[in-house]
Amino acid sequence: MSDLVLDLTVNGDRQRVLVRSNTTLLDLLRDQLGLTGTKAGCDIGDCGACTVRVDGEPRLSCITLAAEVDGRAVTTIEGIGGPELHxxxxxxxxxxxxxxxxxxxxxxxxxxxxxxxxxxxxxxxxxxxxxxxxxxxxxxxxxxxxxxxxxxxxxxxx
Ligand code: FES
Ligand code: FES
The missing domain is CATH 1.10.150.120 ([2Fe-2S]-binding domain)
Structure with a gap:
């Protein structure tokens, strides 16, 4: 296992993060970026609670490695809506x-x-x-x- 530096965009904000090579996108979002709106349910890709968008596509963040989203745009529930509800x-x-x-x-x-x-x-x-x-x-x-x-x-x- 090694450390990786990733550059990504999360809810429109550019982020540079240091992760382990086995860190999931779910753990990056919740534990490192404090975006706890994305929920950890089954942790094996069955329940959809951890769904986020990567370059617009729905992705199960519990079975997506953080390394896979290097250079990409992630949207979580915190990035949906604004002053008004979506x-x-x-x-x-x-x-x-x-x-x-x-x-x-x-x-x-x-x-x-x-x-x-x-x-x-x-x-x-x-x-x-x-x-x-x-x-x-x-x-x-x-x-x-x-x-x-x-x-x-x-x-x-x-
Ligand atoms: S936590 Fe259930 S699919 Fe990811
Ligand atoms: S699990 Fe309670 S609202 Fe869906």
Whole structure:
């Protein structure tokens, strides 16, 4: 194992970090950069709680080595929304879809990426995308309703 210096962008900020060669992106974000919105669930790539975006693509940060994101742009839940909630966050709020909240960042990150690529995502595409994330505490009814509202809100003429 060796130390590596990485240069990356996280939520729009340039970062230079020193990591071990076996450090995961999840550990880099949570332990070194203090971005604890990204959750550690299964730690084996099954639950989606750790989902972030790397150059726009959803990635499971628990099974991504930090070294893989050298020179790339990472977006975490902290980088979504701003003064105003993102439409996906707003819909989760209105539908009380953040139930215990543990899985919520992963769902939101995944849905934001889906709707950027497919603004007209069908219910089937939404359901398929949600399959990448596990909610263990309550269920998917409110999460699905929130996702559908977020899709419809972004399609509505402003
Ligand atoms: S913590 Fe990464 S997929 Fe579960
Ligand atoms: S809201 Fe509790 S695990 Fe999904």
């Amino acid at each position: 439409p996906v966050q707003q819909a989760f709020h209105e539908h009380v879809a953040a139930q215990c909240g543990f899985c919520t960042p992963g769902f939101v990150v995944n849905l934001v990426a889906l709707f950027e690529e497919h603004p007209d995502a069908t219910d089937e595409q939404i359901t398929e995308a949600l399959g990448a994330n596990i909610c263990r505490c309550t269920g998917y009814t409110k999460i699905l309703a929130a996702a559908q509202q977020a899709r419809d809100a972004q399609k509505a003429p402003s």
